[in-house]
Amino acid sequence: xxxxxxxxxxGAIGLFLVMALVVPxxxxxxxxxAILTPFLAISLAALGLNLLAGYAGQVSLGSxxxxxxxxxxxxxxxxxxxxxxxxxxxxxxxxxxAAFGVLFGLPSLRLKGFYLAISTLAAQFFVQWALxxxxxxxxxxxxxxxxxxxxxxxxxxxxxxxKRYLLSLFIVALLTLIAARLVAGRTGRELIAIRxxxxxxxxxxxxxxxxxxxxxxxxSFYIGVAGALWAFLYLQTVEPAGFDLDRSFEILFVIxxxxxxxxxxxxxGAAFIVVLPLLLSRAGAAVFGATxxxxxxxxxxxIILGVLIIGFLRAEPAGLSALIARIPFGRGFAFxxxxxxGNFS
Amino acid sequence: MRFRTHLxxxxxxxxxxxxxxxxxxxxxxxEQYFPLQSYRVGPYxxxxxxxxxxxxxxxxxxxxxxxxxxxxKLTWSECETQYIVEQGVECYQRMKTHIPAPxxxxxxxxGIAYAMIPGITADKVPLITIDHGRTDSTDGAVFxxxxxxxxxxxxxxxAIVNFIGSRIGGDANLAGxxxxxxxxxxxxxxxxxPIYQLLAQKYGFKLQQIEVPDPxxxxxxxxxxxxxxxxxxxVLRGWGVMNPVxxxxxxxxxxxxxxIIGNVWSNSEEDAKxxxxxxxxxxALTTQATGTTYxxxxxxxxxxxxxxxxxxxxxxxxxxxxxxxxxVNGILNVEAVRIAQAKFGHQTLTGDEVRWGFEHxxxxxxxxxxxxxxGLFHSIDVTCSDHEGHGLVTFQQWDGTQWHRISDWIxxxxxxxxxxxEASANKYAAQNGITPRDCGKEVASN
Numbered sequence: 199x200x201x202x203x204x205x206x207x208x209g210a211i212g213l214f215l216v217m218a219l220v221v222p223x224x225x226x227x228x229x230x231x232a233i234l235t236p237f238l239a240i241s242l243a244a245l246g247l248n249l250l251a252g253y254a255g256q257v258s259l260g261s262x263x264x265x266x267x268x269x270x271x272x273x274x275x276x277x278x279x280x281x282x283x284x285x286x287x288x289x290x291x292x293x294x295x296a297a298f299g300v301l302f303g304l305p306s307l308r309l310k311g312f313y314l315a316i317s318t319l320a321a322q323f324f325v326q327w328a329l330x331x332x333x334x335x336x337x338x339x340x341x342x343x344x345x346x347x348x349x350x351x352x353x354x355x356x357x358x359x360x361k362r363y364l365l366s367l368f369i370v371a372l373l374t375l376i377a378a379r380l381v382a383g384r385t386g387r388e389l390i391a392i393r394x395x396x397x398x399x400x401x402x403x404x405x406x407x408x409x410x411x412x413x414x415x416x417x418s419f420y421i422g423v424a425g426a427l428w429a430f431l432y433l434q435t436v437e438p439a440g441f442d443l444d445r446s447f448e449i450l451f452v453i454x455x456x457x458x459x460x461x462x463x464x465x466x467g468a469a470f471i472v473v474l475p476l477l478l479s480r481a482g483a484a485v486f487g488a489t490x491x492x493x494x495x496x497x498x499x500x501i502i503l504g505v506l507i508i509g510f511l512r513a514e515p516a517g518l519s520a521l522i523a524r525i526p527f528g529r530g531f532a533f534x535x536x537x538x539x540g541n542f543s
Numbered sequence: 544m545r546f547r548t549h550l551x552x553x554x555x556x557x558x559x560x561x562x563x564x565x566x567x568x569x570x571x572x573x574e575q576y577f578p579l580q581s582y583r584v585g586p587y588x589x590x591x592x593x594x595x596x597x598x599x600x601x602x603x604x605x606x607x608x609x610x611x612x613x614x615x616k617l618t619w620s621e622c623e624t625q626y627i628v629e630q631g632v633e634c635y636q637r638m639k640t641h642i643p644a645p646x647x648x649x650x651x652x653x654g655i656a657y658a659m660i661p662g663i664t665a666d667k668v669p670l671i672t673i674d675h676g677r678t679d680s681t682d683g684a685v686f687x688x689x690x691x692x693x694x695x696x697x698x699x700x701x702a703i704v705n706f707i708g709s710r711i712g713g714d715a716n717l718a719g720x721x722x723x724x725x726x727x728x729x730x731x732x733x734x735x736x737p738i739y740q741l742l743a744q745k746y747g748f749k750l751q752q753i754e755v756p757d758p759x760x761x762x763x764x765x766x767x768x769x770x771x772x773x774x775x776x777x778v779l780r781g782w783g784v785m786n787p788v789x790x791x792x793x794x795x796x797x798x799x800x801x802x803i804i805g806n807v808w809s810n811s812e813e814d815a816k817x818x819x820x821x822x823x824x825x826x827a828l829t830t831q832a833t834g835t836t837y838x839x840x841x842x843x844x845x846x847x848x849x850x851x852x853x854x855x856x857x858x859x860x861x862x863x864x865x866x867x868x869x870x871v872n873g874i875l876n877v878e879a880v881r882i883a884q885a886k887f888g889h890q891t892l893t894g895d896e897v898r899w900g901f902e903h904x905x906x907x908x909x910x911x912x913x914x915x916x917x918g919l920f921h922s923i924d925v926t927c928s929d930h931e932g933h934g935l936v937t938f939q940q941w942d943g944t945q946w947h948r949i950s951d952w953i954x955x956x957x958x959x960x961x962x963x964x965e966a967s968a969n970k971y972a973a974q975n976g977i978t979p980r981d982c983g984k985e986v987a988s989n
Contacts, residue, residue, distance in 0.1 A: 232636040236629070277974070330728065330754075337974070341677075341730035343657050348976050433632060435658045437730050439757065440628055476633060483622065483637075493583025493592075496623040 210378075210462075214371050222360045230359040231432075237472045238366040239428040244452040244464035245377055246420025251450070252458035253381055254413040255393030256306045257314055260321035262445035264418045265425025267325060268295045269436050270335050272426035273344045277337050284349050284356070284430075288369065291426045292419040299418020300411050307407055322443055329438035346434040362431040369427065373420060378461050380416070389413055390459065421449075455507060457519025466518040470510075475503055573891045575612065575880055577602065577619040578638035580650040585625035586758055587783050589813035590865050592855070594651050595621070597869020598876075599854040600861075601839075603847045605877055612880050613889040624655060631655030639666060646897045647671050647876055653731040656689075664688050668894030669879075669901050673872045674699075674807045674830055678734060682968035683902065683930040684979040690901050692875055693830045693923060693934030694807065696734045697964065698955035702936045703804055703828055704742045706953065707776050718747035723769050725789060726780040728756040731808070735780065738963070745959070749774075759785025766796045779805045779827075786814035787822070794821035801826060801940070811864035815941040823943045830936050831871045831920040833946045835862035838915030839870060864946070871920050878914070879904050902927055902985075921952045927982035933957065 221234070243261055250256050272291035275282055302321040306314055329335050329342060336344050349356040356365055380386060388409050391399035400406055429436040448471060456467020482495040514521035579598070582591030602617040611617055620641070622634035631650055639645060639662070647669045650656050656672045660680075663670045664687070672680070673692045680689035681697075694702075707722065708714035724739050726732035736752055743750035751772055753765050759781065766789075769777060777798065779789055786809045793803060805814065805827030812833075815822040835841065840862055847853050848861075860866055883892050883900025892900075904925040911917055925932035935952035972979055 226640065228636050228640065232633045330733070341653075341734045343654075343730045345657070345661070345971070345975065347974055433628070433658050434661050437628070437654060437657070439654070439729055479623075479633075480637070483620075491583055493581075493588065493623055496584055496625065 214367075217367055218364065218371075222364060227359040230363040233473055233476060235359075235363050235366050235432045236428070237468055238363075238370045239424050239432055240449065240452060240472050241465045241468040242370045242373060242427065243421045243424035243449050244456065244468055245374060245461065246417045246424060247449050248453045248456075248458065248460070248464050249377060249381070249389070249420065250413050250417035252453055252460065252463070253386060253389040253393065254410065255389075256303075256410065256413065257311065257450075258318045258417070259315050259443070259446045259450065260302060260318040260325075261421050261449040262441040262443065263321040263325035264295050264299055264421040265428060265445065266329060266438060266441035267298050267418075268292065268422025268425030269429035269441070270329060270344065270438075271295065271422070272430065273337070273346070273436075274335065276347055284351055288423055288426050292423045295422025295425070296415040296419040299414045299421075303411055303414030303418075306410055306414065319443075322446060326438050326442065341437075343435060343437045344429070346430045349430060356431070366427050366431050369423065373423065374461060377416075377420070381461065385409075385412070393459075453517075455510065455517055457517030460517070460519040462522075463517050463519035466522065470507075470518060474506070475499065478502055573611075573615040573889075574618045574643060575615050575646050575891060575897075576641055576643050577617065577876065578634075578641060578645045578648060579619050579621045580624045580631050580634045580638075580648070580652075580655060581621045582624050582626045582652075584623065585627075587626040590783070590808075590811070591626070591651070593811070593813075593860055593863055593865025594869040594872070596854040596860070597866040597871075598649065598873045599869075600843045600847050601870045601873025602877070603852050603854070604839075604843050605873075607850060607852065608842065608846050612877060613884055615880075615884070615889060615891060617877070617880075624650070624652065626652055626655075628652070628654040628658055632658050635659050635662060639668070643891050644668070644894055646880060646892065646894060647901070649673070649872060649876070651675075653677070653734070654729070657730065660686070660689060666894065667898070669898040671872070671876065671901070673875065674868065675731065678738075679964050679967035679971060681929060681931045681964050682979075683927045684982050685968040685972045685977055686930065687980060688898055690925065690930045692901075692904075692925070692930075692932055693871070693920070694936060694955070695931050695964075696731075697738045697960045698931065698934070698957065699807055699828060699936070700735045700738045701742065701955040701960060702953050703778055703806065704739075704746065705956065706828070706938055706950065707804060708746070709950075711775070714746060719749070720776070721749040721751075721772065721774040722776050722778060723772055723774040724750070724752040724778045724780060725762075725765060725769070726752060726754055727759060727782045727785055727808075728754045729782070731782065732780055738960070739778075741963070755781070755785055755789070757785075758783060760788055762788055762792045766792045766798070769793075769798060770796045775802065777803045779803050779809045781805070781809040781814070785809075787817035790815070790818035790821045790825060794818075800824040804828070804938075807936075810939065810946075812860075812946070813863075813865070815946075820943070822941050825941045826938055826949070827941070827946075828936050829864060829939055829946075830934055831864075831867045832918055832937065832948055833862060833864055833867055833939065837917070837919045839874070839919065840867070842915060843870070867919060871916070874914055874916060875901075875904060875906075875923065878906060901925060902930070904932065927980070927985040 243265055247261050250258055268291045271294045272287045275287040275290050305317040309317055336342050356362055388404045391404050392409060452467035452471045453464060455470050457463025478499040482499050486495050579595055581595040582588060606617055622638055624631040624634055631652055645668050648663060649671045653675055656670060656676050659670055670689050671692055674694050676691040678695045678697045680686040680691055681695050708717050739750055753768060755762055755765055781789055801824035803825055807828055810827035810829045815825055855861055879900035880897055882903050883896045887896045902925060904923060906923050908922050911922055921935040923932035923934055935954055937948055937952050938950040939946040940949045
């Protein structure tokens with residue numbers, strides 16, 4: 199374990215303690231069910247994608263497919279193995295997704311950049327096709343919709359908004375800690391070496407094949423667990439169409455806006471993509487709801503969001519993570535951020 | 544711009560920072576609040592604007608003409624979902640803490656409805672999925688808070704097959720015939736796959752079910768397959784843009800429009816009109832007739848639109864399929880409140896009390912006529928064990944500009960479908976640790 203904390207680690211731990219101890223006192227379900235739980239799930243998925251795309255430079259458009267694999271695997275484990283603990287099911291879902299990610303990561307050994315991105319679309323289409331065409335995956339429900347069974351951690355029923363949020367928070371915090379340790383060490387340097395110059399990395403003795411597939415596996419594990427959290431703790435019912443290509447793009451946008459090759463970038467980007475539209479929507483409804491068409495307000499919100507994205511990326515192309523790092527007080531929140539920014543070349 | 548003055552008080556009760564903590568509102572009068580998860584933009588806006596327009600217009604009629612239901616004003620607010628599940632769920636979480644509490648949810652989306660079932664069951668507020676939804680929620684013993692009113696997907700399937708039977712001289716002639724079901728690639732589209740298989744076995748017709756991936760703007764491959772199969776009838780189980788594309792592609796491949804039978808979400812003007820000539824002769828099922836000849840629609844035009852409070856931006860759509868469905872949905876919601884008021888008093892009711900009203904929603908043709916809706920829809924009789932309410936359906940044909948009814952009110956084969964619904968509901972109950980209610984006791988206690 200760490201013996202000394204630097205400022206950024208202390209900031210992260212402080213933030214976690216606030217999220218775990220203070221936030222649950224908030225007296226409304228809305229903030230947990232509609233904002234924080236989906237925010238945590240998308241953050242975790244973006245963190246997983248960032249390991250692969252931001253650190254190792256392997257662009258993937260299959261994130262939603264991996265989320266779907268995680269969600270449906272966890273569901274099937276719980277359905278078919280009575281008495282299996284929830285955490286074990288989540289872990290197994292991550293492992294299955296990791297295996298799946300390695301399988302669909304094989305093209306990354308030969309393809310790069312946009313070509314690789316296109317090849318990951320195969321995962322996206324294959325998974326949706328398989329889940330919609332074989333009712334077995336959804337427990338025999340022909341409509342393909344799965345409903346979460348009652349969840350338990352030991353004797354504790356996970357049946358309230360706050361409990362669902364706290365469970366998400368602990369899982370995401372644990373996995374974030376592991377990811378931060380991973381990228382701060384030798385593996386992180388190897389991933390970045392491959393991203394920046396594959397040939398040079400090979401000359402330096404980095405095992406390209408092994409490291410790339412390892413990145414695929416870890417990334418998919420994270421995204422798979424995120425998918426299970428999304429399905430079980432946020433929506434509590436899931437259809438394959440909920441994991442469509444739009445979701446993959448959303449997660450990619452999260453890490454581009456948040457900051458490639460940065461742990462906190464995933465969280466900042468998810469806050470921007472998931473939470474900000476909700477705040478805009480609430481503000482729009484409160485101010486204009488009574489006089490304007492709800493559809494019109496919705497369109498205006500999208501325009502504002504688009505302008506903000508252009509504005510932020512103009513101010514700092516390396517993402518919100520780099521933007522915050524430039525603000526003096528922001529350093530306290532930074533941890534495990536690399537100086538180099540990612541690129542997709 | 545729409546004009547909803549009496550919404551102002553309820554809608555402004557939220558601020559940017561006061562998330563989920565509605566400000567205390569001055570309650571001057573009794574009111575019954577309906578949260579509306581509407582969709583006015585996005586690919587399914589035609590359905591959303593028509594349905595929610597009709598629903599809002601009917602509630603406005605009750606407020607303006609009668610001063611509410613027994614003096615209790617109807618109020619509502621809208622939240623845009625774009626027919627996207629996550630947005631619909633967010634809207635649900637946003638509006639569920641409204642004061643006074645929601646009376647009933649009407650999301651008009653299978654995906655959103657599925658996602659809300661655990662939540663609304665815990666909140667004890669009814670969820671209305673008129674003409675659609677989860678078929679097994681018909682079994683009110685397992686799903687006390689979910690109401691697929693008028694017609695569930697299985698009933699629809701049975702009615703369509705019986706109608707095809709009647710076109711060829713009786714159900715006995717179905718044997719050996721060939722039917723293709725072209726369905727939308729979504730939970731809604733796939734809902735009826737097993738029931739078509741069951742009916743194919745029962746009547747002995749050849750069946751092929753072909754999926755069209757959402758949104759269905761490209762159907763060449765599916766219709767080439769249909770041409771190869773050369774079926775006697777094609778059932779179109781579409782949604783949104785998939786429907787006009789299907790009709791146009793059918794014309795291109797030479798399949799006659801009058802042998803295509805549309806289901807209840809392929810039956811609107813917005814489905815047929817964009818297909819132009821290709822839609823002429825196209826037949827579709829409906830639970831409510833079109834047109835503006837019914838007293839209730841005419842009163843909306845004179846009272847609501849006369850006062851400048853109408854919701855439809857395009858008034859020519861009054862009387863269209865989606866609009867009239869919205870009006871029927873309004874009638875069912877309002878009458879459930881009225882029936883519940885008879886038991887619980889003429890005051891603001893809780894969601895659970897309104898649920899009781901839905902569970903005793905019995906509108907016979909006489910009562911439907913008294914509501915000014917004779918001919919608009921037939922009747923409904925909801926009970927604890929039957930949350931669908933024995934709705935009758937009818938069929939209409941498109942003449943190139945409008946729909947004409949071409950059949951009587953037809954009853955689906957409920958007794959055939961009931962065991963399948965119960966089996967599915969009991970499976971859901973077992974998987975989710977639900978102990979079904981005893982509907983016999985419910986009836987006795989009332």
